[in-house]
Amino acid sequence: MFAEKRDRVTSKSGGWTIGGEATLHGYNIHQELTHQTSWIQVLLLSITGRLYDGNQTRLIEALFVATGYPDPRLWCNRVVALAGSARVSAGAALSVGVASAEAKTYGGQAEYYAARGFSECCRIFQDQGEDDLIIHMKAVLKKERVMFGFGRPLTRVEERIEPIERMAKEMGIEDGPHLATVKHMEILLKRYRLVLNFAGYATARLLDLGLSAHEVHQFLTVGFYLGLPPCYIEAFENEPGTFLPIACEDILYEGVEERELP
Amino acid sequence: MPSFFPPRPKQESIRTAICQETSSESNPFVAKKTLWHGYDAEKLIANYGWTEMLFLMSQGELPTPEQNQLLNKVMSFLANPGPRDAGVRAAMNCGVGKTPLPTILTTGLTVRGGMAEGAMHIEAAMRLLNGQFGLDQQRTSLPEHAAQLIHEYRMFWEEHKNDEVVPWPEIPPGFGLYYGERDSRAVTLINLLEDEGGNILNLALEIESVLSQENNPVYLTLSGVVAAALCELGFTPEHGAGVFMIAGSAGILAHGVEQLPRNWNEYPFWADSSYYNYEGPEPAKRVGAEE
DSSP, X not given: OHHHHTTOEEESSEEEOTTSXXXXXXXXXXXXXXXXXXXXXXHHHHHXXXXXXXXXXXXXXXXXXXXXXXXXXXXXXXXXXXXXXXXXXXXXXXXXXXXXTOOTTTSHHHHHHHHHHHHHHHHXXXXXXXXXXXXXXXXXXHHHSSOTTXXXXXXXXXXXXXXXXXXXXXXXXXXXHHHHHHHHHHHHGGGGTOOBOHHHHHHHHHHHTTOOHHHHHHHGGGTTGGGHHHHHHHHHHSOTXXXXXXXXXXEEEOSOOOXXXX | OOOSSOOOOOOOOEEESSEEEEEOSSOTXXXXXXXXXXXXXXXXXXXXXXXXXXXXXXHSSOOOHHHHHHHHHHHHHTSOOOTTSHHHHXXXXXXXXXOOHHHHHHHHHHHTTSSSXXXXXXXXXXXXXXXXXXXXXXXXXXXXXXXXXXHHHHHHHHHHTTSSSSOOOSSOTTEEOBTTBOOHHHXXXXXXXXXXTHHHHHHHHHHHHHHTTSSSOOEEOHHHHHHHHHHHTTOOHHHHHHHHHHHHHHHHHHHHHHHXXXXXXXXXXXXXXXXEEEOSOOSOBOTTOOO
């Protein structure tokens, strides 16, 4: 296997002929994609191999806009603000912002878990009905103590969903089976005071477009991206080290008392 | 000006059990004294070396001389993964492209973090050896313990193989083949460790004796031996993964920086079209003609 691959690059997705054509999943990039598609359409194409229509992708693009909060208190934003304050270069700073958002707590990993969980819930709801869905959800909650895609830190209000819902209605885009299922789940989870969070909502919409759990995860990697540059730039332009400086006494030390070397 | 962040009484703090800094009288941001796990940092620096600091930071206590020797030996063995290693190659790519210097190193380290032979694999192998893939059961003998750990991992893999964004390996982590054959690096490191590897390396060897007799035999890999040594030293799997990354940083840095003064055409692009195999669909699709 290794000898066969030696000195050989293979690709099913595309490539570039030096001085000639560039292709992506069967499309000529310059003759077809450049002037007829949007960045988000081609991002989805690059991940799934499928070109979605402009209407659907316009709604998906809006998901990224709706969650691009330039607030440096949010974890991935804070990472880039610290990088800016430390005068890190833009590429390095923004890439660590993206990488840091791949978190289990309300980040990229949670979206993957949600995608897997929603697929199973949707299958049960469609095939077996509400009673079996309730049994399944109770079992998940008992085992995992969480329902990925539901719940939010600090607040139980999710302000990002309503504008997208309004857009979808105006554009005539109906709920697919996954979104219909999670909306039903939200009603059932009311007694646990768990609201559908934005990552869960985005995940359900992407599942309805036919993305797999891995594809959802890969696509949403840049989901928080819009919030990063403002946090980086502002901290970069300010005096170095002045982003949320911490005095010695601000750290709560909870370790062992001072001791002598052995 | 809108006030998004009004002043408020301090209610939230960063907590740590590792480092305590006492500020100087004149400036609350400047530390006049620093303790690491209770020891005066200045005294530590005067009396101990870097691997001892690494051990202390991760475990809260200084290593014994024997532990420090073992850690040094393992980290030295890993110091240069070599120019064929994925992480090192990533750093070299950055170097020849004149990527900002810090990114050369962090790029190499990121690639070194993966599940295939990387830090995630070390973490998984340490979990296996620690018995973290199953229930903590009483074992009466080493062979029984080894067989139980293999069984537990396989049960775990069946149930959870696709649960994470990076899937768990099918073969118990720390075991396998290296370019299709027994990993000679693992054998070399075992020989270098002599009897320093301790009980956990013996357990790993016992697992190897079971797996090497199966229909598709596999053996201890370098990752497995490193994982055993790091478990023996008392590192958690999370710390162990990091120690593995740090150890390779010497070679990543050196190889990456070595490429910096070179021209782009001194590093191969594999430009000859015979090197490139396109195996996808004919690039004849039309926008708007999707099914």
